[in-house]
Amino acid sequence: MPSLRYCPQCASTKFKQIDVKQWACEQCQFNYFHNMASTAGALLIFEDELLLVERAINPQKGYWDLPGGFIEYGESLEQGLQRELNEELGLELAAEKFVYFGSFANQYFYNQVLYHTCDSFFVYQLNNRVSLQARDDVAAWQWHSLKNIPFERVAFKSVKQGLTQLSQQNQNTIYK
Ligand SMILES: [Zn+2]
Structure with a gap:
């Protein structure tokens, strides 16, 4: 700040x-009060793969992130996530099918201002490989095996923590 x-x-x-x-x-x-802001991110899973998106903008341009973003005034986490998935990937997903996974504190430095955020992640199990368009602040998207997450190119501390937890749970067969 x-x-x-x-x-x-x-x-x-x-x-x-x-x-x-x-x-x-x-x-x-x-x-x-410069209060903490809420964000929501999606753990989109198809079989044993997770969708990651490449950031088109700073901070962390070019790094892998979860699709999602800042929650707007008046939105629930699920509604904000549903909107962001539509803006970034052209997806139309039912907000009530998001399953809460966990929340992680993060910092987001944008345009000279350091924002402290609480990032909440939700699992969404897909039945098929949906068609996706990369747009808005997403440069590209890619499916990654849950056994082989590219942690060295993951954008934020919160996302690394969430993906570490997801990988560990995956080894215990929850998302198989
Ligand atoms: Zn005054």
Whole structure:
């Protein structure tokens, strides 16, 4: 987060950072919280393969990620994920079929601002190899064996943690 030097309400310079995520104005008492943001990602699984997408934009451009993204105001995690899968891959999936997998803390540095996020991942078991289009902030997509995830080219700490957990569960036959 860059330093915020002026109160967004009264433009006073008596706008001070209180702690890691809170600013307060001594002039007009305005308070600002740079709260954690929610994201959702999909573990799209067909047989023993997982779909990964290549990031078209920074941060981590060119690295493998899960399809998904930031949740908008008024959306549930499942609704936001359903929207993102449509925007990024042209998929139309039923939000009620997402099965919660787990959540992982992450940091996302974009355009000079460090966003702290809580990334929630959902499993969606596909019955066939659906047709996909790479668009929006997705450059390409590829199926990867759950036994051979390219961890060295995976974008974020949260995604690595989620995929590690998925690989371990897969060895215990849950997703077979
Ligand atoms: Zn103020």
